[in-house]
Amino acid sequence: xxxxxxxxxxxxxxxxxxxxxxxxxxxxxxxxxxxxxxxxxxxxxxxxxxxxxxxxxxxxxxxxxxxxxxxxxxxxxxxxxxxxxxxxxxxxxxxxxxxxxxxxxxxxxxxxxxxxxxxxxxxx
Amino acid sequence: xxxxxxxxxxxxxxxxxxxxxxxxxxxxxxxxxxxxxxxxxxxxxxxxxxxxxxxxxxxxxxxxxxxxxxxxxxxxxxxxxxxxxxxxxxxxxxxxxxxxxxxxxxxxxxxxxxxxxxxxxxxxxxxxxxxxxxxxxxxxxxxxxxxxxxxxxxxxxxxxxxxxxxxxxxxxxxxxxxxxxxxxxxxxxxxxxxxxxxxxxxxxxxxxxxxxxxxxxxxxxxxxxxxxxxxxxxxxxxxxxxxxxxxxxxxxxxxxxxxxxxxxxxxxxxxxxxxxxxxxxxxxxxxxxxxxxxxxxxxxxxxxxxxxxxxxxxxxxxxxxxxxxxxxxxxx
Numbered sequence: 001x002x003x004x005x006x007x008x009x010x011x012x013x014x015x016x017x018x019x020x021x022x023x024x025x026x027x028x029x030x031x032x033x034x035x036x037x038x039x040x041x042x043x044x045x046x047x048x049x050x051x052x053x054x055x056x057x058x059x060x061x062x063x064x065x066x067x068x069x070x071x072x073x074x075x076x077x078x079x080x081x082x083x084x085x086x087x088x089x090x091x092x093x094x095x096x097x098x099x100x101x102x103x104x105x106x107x108x109x110x111x112x113x114x115x116x117x118x119x120x121x122x123x124x
Numbered sequence: 125x126x127x128x129x130x131x132x133x134x135x136x137x138x139x140x141x142x143x144x145x146x147x148x149x150x151x152x153x154x155x156x157x158x159x160x161x162x163x164x165x166x167x168x169x170x171x172x173x174x175x176x177x178x179x180x181x182x183x184x185x186x187x188x189x190x191x192x193x194x195x196x197x198x199x200x201x202x203x204x205x206x207x208x209x210x211x212x213x214x215x216x217x218x219x220x221x222x223x224x225x226x227x228x229x230x231x232x233x234x235x236x237x238x239x240x241x242x243x244x245x246x247x248x249x250x251x252x253x254x255x256x257x258x259x260x261x262x263x264x265x266x267x268x269x270x271x272x273x274x275x276x277x278x279x280x281x282x283x284x285x286x287x288x289x290x291x292x293x294x295x296x297x298x299x300x301x302x303x304x305x306x307x308x309x310x311x312x313x314x315x316x317x318x319x320x321x322x323x324x325x326x327x328x329x330x331x332x333x334x335x336x337x338x339x340x341x342x343x344x345x346x347x348x349x350x351x352x353x354x355x356x357x358x359x360x361x362x363x364x365x366x367x368x369x370x371x372x373x374x375x376x377x378x379x380x381x382x383x384x385x386x387x388x389x390x391x392x393x394x395x396x397x398x399x400x401x402x403x404x405x406x407x408x409x410x411x412x413x414x415x416x417x418x419x420x421x422x423x424x425x426x427x428x429x430x431x432x433x434x435x436x437x438x439x440x441x442x443x444x445x446x447x448x449x450x451x452x453x454x455x456x
Contacts, residue, residue: 069297071297071298073335074336075332075335080298080342082297101336102336102395102396103336104335104336104337104338106298106299106338106342107297107298108259108263108264108294108297110227110229110264111226111227111228111260113259113263114337114338114397115396115397117336117396
């Protein structure tokens with residue numbers, strides 16, 4: 001049996017890990033006070049097709065599919081999401097790199113899938 | 125096992141002809157010595173003696189596609205078949221690296237397209253044709269129909285001492301190979317010595333060629349980790365509708381032209397991917413022809429094979445073999 005002291009240490013460690021996750025800049029965590037950007041995915045386009053973010057500023061992207069399952073992939077911003085058919089996926093992002101990036105649907109969705117993309121501009 | 129320099133192992137020669145890529149493989153020093161010992165070992169692994177042969181790569185016919193940017197339908201594919209049949213030396217096999225058909229949500233129509241692909245491809249006078257799916261064949265139904273018509277989406281086989289691996293990076297939702305296939309590949313490769321000649325054929329590039337055009341495989345690094353212990357690995361892929369060559373470590377990657385329309389150079393084109401416009405005066409421009417020259421036994425740090433690209437028009441042929449083919453079959 002573990003002593004009470006050891007149990008407390010384990011509890012404190014677990015608590016720290018949980019807090020760390022909650023306070024980290026990216027990930028699927030609850031963050032009710034963040035700016036929210038709505039993005040709709042529908043064969044074969046995202047709407048809007050361009051958004052502007054600020055480097056270091058955390059925002060929540062609400063990704064909604066109006067038809068089939070889509071992907072939302074942008075490696076430089078570590079975005080790699082699935083947007084299930086008819087559902088909404090939320091992702092929190094804090095861009096660390098300025099520039100103009102092309103985000104693609106990387107879940108094959110039909111004939112013109114290869115041209116389904118949008119632009120994310122990250123300003124300094 | 126005795127160590128053998130890979131220079132003495134595989135000599136690959138190419139013929140400057142036609143469609144996709146023509147590969148010829150033959151042992152540089154199969155008679156005795158270290159190479160002979162290696163071939164003996166490979167024979168035990170593959171069950172086959174290493175003997176000279178050639179093969180072709182064709183890609184991206186998109187049977188069923190019509191409309192811009194290319195109004196030709198299957199004409200380029202059929203032209204390719206004619207050119208294959210006009211080759212002075214019959215290849216042992218043809219590898220087709222995906223997007224055999226264009227996608228449709230109508231199952232019956234897609235079946236018809238696959239049957240049409242088979243009807244055209246079977247006109248080729250070659251003993252063996254092998255395929256991998258592209259996302260337009262198998263992306264909408266996780267490969268269900270493709271398996272019914274063409275069979276498994278990943279597999280391997282040995283031919284005259286060369287190990288061929290068909291990898292599927294299109295039937296999962298994302299552009300990836302997946303854990304199951306990685307485990308299979310690891311097991312599949314385990315019986316081969318370091319110098320074994322391995323040809324991987326797949327649809328998407330296994331490296332980040334242009335991720336914002338979906339020209340990548342997300343777990344391609346894991347595939348390459350499994351292949352990296354081997355000295356003679358060549359990866360053939362389609363998807364990008366243009367010729368491309370990359371060397372990563374000791375592995376050489378070759379993208380193939382399509383038989384429908386071309387895409388631009390990814391290193392020089394900013395923004396979204398756009399097909400090369402159709403040129404009615406040169407309808408087969410940018411399509412499917414690439415020749416391969418093999419300059420003797422590979423040396424460390426050099427490609428085991430070199431490629432010369434030729435467009436799918438006899439007018440564009442270069443080299444002695446191109447002239448020979450033109451004389452045999454002046455299609456233009």
